[in-house]
Amino acid sequence: MIYSAKKFIFGIGIAMIGIVGCTNTIKLEHDASDEYYTELYRPQYHFSTPVGNLADPNGLIYFKGEYHLFHQKNGHWAHAISKDLIHWSHQPIALDHDDLGQALSGSAVVDWNDTTGFFNGKAGLVAIYTNTAGGEAQSIAFSSDRGRTWERYEGNPVIKNPGIKDFRDPKVFWHDETEKWVMVVSTDKSVTFFNSDNLIEWEYLSRFGDGQGLQVAVWECPDLFRLPVNGEDGNEKWVLHVSVGDNNETNGSTAQYFIGEFDGKEFINEYPADHILITDYGQDFYAAQSFSDIPVKDGRKIWLAWMANWRYPYQSPTDPWKGAMSIPRELSLRTVEDGKIRLFQEPISEIESLRATEYSINNFHLEGNHRIDDFSGTTFEFEATITWEDVEEFGIRVRQADDEETVIGINTKTEKVFVDRTNSGLQRLIDRNGSFFDFGSLYETDYPTKQKNIKLRGFVDESSVELFVNDGEIVFTNLIYTKPTNNGIELYTKGGSIDIESLNFYHLHSTWRNQPPNNKISQIVVNEERVHITIDEEEKLQAQVKPDWLRIKGEDLVWSVEDPEIIELSLDGMNATIRGKKEGTTQVIITDLNNLVEKSISVRVSGK
Numbered sequence: 001m002i003y004s005a006k007k008f009i010f011g012i013g014i015a016m017i018g019i020v021g022c023t024n025t026i027k028l029e030h031d032a033s034d035e036y037y038t039e040l041y042r043p044q045y046h047f048s049t050p051v052g053n054l055a056d057p058n059g060l061i062y063f064k065g066e067y068h069l070f071h072q073k074n075g076h077w078a079h080a081i082s083k084d085l086i087h088w089s090h091q092p093i094a095l096d097h098d099d100l101g102q103a104l105s106g107s108a109v110v111d112w113n114d115t116t117g118f119f120n121g122k123a124g125l126v127a128i129y130t131n132t133a134g135g136e137a138q139s140i141a142f143s144s145d146r147g148r149t150w151e152r153y154e155g156n157p158v159i160k161n162p163g164i165k166d167f168r169d170p171k172v173f174w175h176d177e178t179e180k181w182v183m184v185v186s187t188d189k190s191v192t193f194f195n196s197d198n199l200i201e202w203e204y205l206s207r208f209g210d211g212q213g214l215q216v217a218v219w220e221c222p223d224l225f226r227l228p229v230n231g232e233d234g235n236e237k238w239v240l241h242v243s244v245g246d247n248n249e250t251n252g253s254t255a256q257y258f259i260g261e262f263d264g265k266e267f268i269n270e271y272p273a274d275h276i277l278i279t280d281y282g283q284d285f286y287a288a289q290s291f292s293d294i295p296v297k298d299g300r301k302i303w304l305a306w307m308a309n310w311r312y313p314y315q316s317p318t319d320p321w322k323g324a325m326s327i328p329r330e331l332s333l334r335t336v337e338d339g340k341i342r343l344f345q346e347p348i349s350e351i352e353s354l355r356a357t358e359y360s361i362n363n364f365h366l367e368g369n370h371r372i373d374d375f376s377g378t379t380f381e382f383e384a385t386i387t388w389e390d391v392e393e394f395g396i397r398v399r400q401a402d403d404e405e406t407v408i409g410i411n412t413k414t415e416k417v418f419v420d421r422t423n424s425g426l427q428r429l430i431d432r433n434g435s436f437f438d439f440g441s442l443y444e445t446d447y448p449t450k451q452k453n454i455k456l457r458g459f460v461d462e463s464s465v466e467l468f469v470n471d472g473e474i475v476f477t478n479l480i481y482t483k484p485t486n487n488g489i490e491l492y493t494k495g496g497s498i499d500i501e502s503l504n505f506y507h508l509h510s511t512w513r514n515q516p517p518n519n520k521i522s523q524i525v526v527n528e529e530r531v532h533i534t535i536d537e538e539e540k541l542q543a544q545v546k547p548d549w550l551r552i553k554g555e556d557l558v559w560s561v562e563d564p565e566i567i568e569l570s571l572d573g574m575n576a577t578i579r580g581k582k583e584g585t586t587q588v589i590i591t592d593l594n595n596l597v598e599k600s601i602s603v604r605v606s607g608k
Helices: 349-354
Strands: 007-009 015-017 057-063 066-073 076-082 088-095 104-111 124-131 137-143 168-175 180-186 191-196 202-208 219-228 236-247 252-262 267-269 286-290 302-306 329-335 341-347 359-366 369-371 380-388 393-400 406-411 416-420 428-430 436-438 442-446 453-461 464-469 474-479 488-494 498-507 523-526 530-534 538-546 557-561 567-572 575-580 584-592 598-606
Touching (some): 057 124, 057 302, 066 104, 088 124, 124 168, 219 286, 219 329, 236 329, 252 286, 393 453, 406 453, 406 464, 442 474, 488 498, 523 584, 523 598, 530 575, 557 567, 567 584
Parallel strands (some): 104 168, 530 598
Antiparallel strands (some): 057 066, 066 076, 076 088, 124 137, 168 180, 180 191, 191 202, 252 267, 369 488, 380 498, 393 406, 393 488, 406 416, 428 436, 453 464, 567 575
């Protein structure tokens, strides 16, 4: 075993692992020790709304140095702005309800040549969305001040409902060859195409989807774009993406894509109609949308998705918010071993700016279990390249504790790669239908293990795991709800051994608060937020500190009880045991030595 990570000691009882150079100079509004975005399960480098419901991303667009992320929030367009796709500034609601009802999902474009006539010959932003009064129809709004304020077009809707139930989620883009705006709209288990000269007057073109792909539920949030194949100039294909609504066959919602040709009027699928291409093999990747108008010199096609599922859209155990976005991903088309073309998704390079520490293991032969003692955390990234000759199963266990873990693995017998959250914490929840849903499940897909190698890249946050296999050929996105102190990492094999060619771990900074000063505790977390015990009953509490890379001892924390007549407290390093003494409610309080950071746990003691 060869460890290439360096350790540096800073002060008594505190160590840090291979600090990466200063990478994030963005000044944020909140200090590291602020309570902003520190609630239980709150994502630290994924986008989430401060309060309320978050759903489909809408109107993703780049304009004059800014990325705009709009998203569904109870039929409104909520709004955030970023310079780097990582750090976001929340803005006021962009589109509220009006006389035409809600503002459902849609897209936005830059009207560079003022085809609408809204901008006095200059460029401006146009949002295209679905209104709901009298049936779903398509409307537009426009902004002349870089997306800060929006005005509805007085002639809305620009496309009236044609007499069908599902007619929503317009995606609009400029088609160079026909010199027209093109709109693709969800129409039940199909999509319908329109075009326009001015974003106001639209003409029907064609429909695609009848008998194509996965037909188990309504298609939503379509997207259509072209990408070069294998990066080759002059060799391009079109990708049509749709999300598939809640259904029993896929045990919730999912997403699929088609590869083919689009001439500005009609999409032709180049695969057989019954050939299904799944976008993400996890449970929680929906309504993906790509950013419009990213500069040509950048050259990337980037998208993100709502990290949730329509079986339990707002049923997660989070408060005061519901829902988050996936990390932004760069898209490409590549030819795989069987000669077929597939969509690849890779994390955008900007995420590397969040790396705070680096820990590496190289040329490591593994048989059995091996816990990573020198690296742990709840918000981190890892990369692994693994080869093998004879092994039944192997993988990496993350967010591990004595009784919980999330497993990323490969089974060579069944030829599957999987993400298993059956023991990740939350086992069941009440879904949107009021029924029990088995949240703790295993998600898998085929993997040809005869090639005897695999490349993994994973992103672990406070309530999610995203896995990218072989540069994003296979992707899993899964929510997890586990204890905030579950930070262990373990490698394992069953029935044989593997060779780890390289393995890198990186702690990641929060995108919502400024970086903490060196060696300073920014937060204290405990395995339980509230405890209910009876008289003479005991409960164990475990404390840890943030940022994840700090290594402290029990004497670096101070524990106290608000009312020692109600509970008795005994300490054991970073852990404590409380015992009920008499009925009542009190607080266990934990602080750092300087009394600058505090964590309180509510304890209620009842009679036997």
